[in-house]
Amino acid sequence: MTNYFTILNNQTIPILAIPVLNYDEFLELNTKLVQKKEFHCVNYYGFITDSRIKLICCIANDKEQNVYISSAEIEKNLRSVSSFTARHLSFHIFERELHENFEIDYRDHPWLKPVRYAFNRRIPQDKIENYPFYQIHSEELHEVGVGPIHAGIIEPGHFRFICNGEQILHLEIQLGYQHRGIEELFLSKKKLLQRTVLAESIAGDTVAGHTIAFVNVWESLCGFNAAEDLLFARTLALEMERIAVHTGDLSAICTDIAYQLGSSVFGRLRTPVINFLQEWCGNRLSKGLIRAGKNNFRFTRDLAQRLTGLLDAYEPDFMEMYNEMKTLPTVLARLEKTGVVTHQQAESIGVVGMAARASGIHRDIRSSHPWGLFTQINHESVIKNHGDVYSRTQIRKEEILQSIRYIRQSLQNIHQENKQIIELRRPEPDSFSISLVEGWRGEICHCAVTDNNGELLHYKIKDPSMHNWLALALSVRNNEISDFPICNKSFDLSYCGHDL
């Protein structure tokens, strides 16, 4: 008998099919799996059931294209538990969350601090203003505190630097300021439309990514197979989002190194891309476009023609600007060898998405766990090896061009609208389902558990930022503090996706 159950992306299984291990076995299994290169943790979380804490761990196998699901049940108030993190750092954030939500007391977790000060945390007396920052007492060193409100129009979070002169020795990032209880709302709001709107509001820069993850989970629970026209629309929205945000980020990177022309041109190139989304569905960030079981906004031949024209105009302007930027010594001097995350660091802390690929890790749901049209595209990830700001800049450029190729390819064959609307069934009772989507930032993972009536019992959202915030903190070490903004922008992590 195996002590895990393997499932595919977007597959629903009876919750009873997941083996329930004793905690030591559970720990042994999962921490051993992730020692191998092709495995990494995509989600690890817990919820209360029958007054015990049920832990579910999802380890993706990139070679076999499946996910190993295992579980354990532990008593509340269990003291002195061995942590996964002591054996593999990539679990650190998940165990911090379990500690905060359920007061699981790990005896060997190196950094057992609050994650987001959730409203339903176990110790409500712990307040966000009293976060226990790491400190070094020294006459040579000083601290710089930034936030939660920052200089620009960005989300709130607190950054605490320990510096030696201009040089950063250590950065600690404190989050939770965007916490609005979204996972709980998934349970308390019963209408499908409400839940879809919630999925659209997980992260405004990843509307397509998160909403696709939600509808994929939901359709899987309801036993609904999306027709080609739906898959086409979703893939297109996802790749358009990738182009739009990557372009916007290139603009922001130029802003942070005071390269005005790049900032303006990339900024203006993003505008027609998001305006096209509005032309299609009425919203520049594609809110309203993705719905479980249906598509309210048909992708017409006329739109296809408009999109082709848009890409024809975008590409040469984009390349002209990018080629100019990469020849400027003043630009390269700021980007190269700045904010390095080594391959080894990235492996150990479990970085995902574009940031992982910039450090030489082949990790991309589009190729490892493809869904929809990606099963036909045969996607090959863009990989860079330096792990610096420049690698993350180059990846954006190449991924934009790749997405444009995919879109052009898919426009050759627009699927006829499937006019037959099939009512979604109720979700399967007592089931578990998982969905993985490679958003522009990295892998998004949604997991759902239903009760014996087919009602949602638990809903878990993981934004790629959960894995990657620590990568940003490590990347700035030994850099000048003036390079922090450019390092930060090169990751462009989500506060709201993390804080939930």
Next chain:
Amino acid sequence: MIQNTKILIHQGKQFIPDVTKAEVPGVFRGRPVITNAAVNVQALVDLCPVDAITANPVCIDLGKCIFCGECALTHPEKIKFTKDYKMATNYREGLLVKEGDEKSILLNGDMIRAEISEYFSGSLKLRQVSAGGDNSCELELNACGNVNFDMGRFGIEFVASPRHADGIVITGPINENMAEPLQICYDAVPDPKIIILAGTDAISGGIFADSPALNRGFLEKYIIDLYVPGNPIHPLTFINGVLELIKERKQGS
């Protein structure tokens, strides 16, 4: 250098010449109109994910509406979203669109404090505060300042410090964890100062309205100078709203 100049010339003028008259492309869900057609009103009320629709008369509260458009899709004979993006106003009731209403949403000039046009017309510096939102309004507020919308040409800009600001722009449903930072930021802005709520989340809490993680107590203490609906706000909605708020007005007109 030469290449830089070439790109500059090649890109030409990118700004929208007149932001008050620009037309948005494709389908846009702006100010809705509700006809007098007879429909199953209860079905309409039940459909709305955020309880923005009420009956007798049928009314949509744009301060609650998240512009998903579902009501217009299922009841096209009753509700239609127009491309009119001018939806900002300075009083909460101004956001209510009733059956048969065809008129534009305007600001109530009498309710605008005299010092606003006196001090801020021609130059308005704003400090933005995110409080528990989803970063979508932040993206659009950033877009207000890009080369396309170029809000800076009207002297309206976002600044780094509240001490340099004439007011704050709040986005997000205002959660417990940001309640204190928001208060500190507001207190740091010198008088006279304004408050703008940008986006449905800020105006009513939106889809998060009944979340126990919110703390909207801040809003009860102050007068709100501008409500900008949208999910997220459209840059043109924001810019037009602010321009209307700060434009010079003759006393008593």
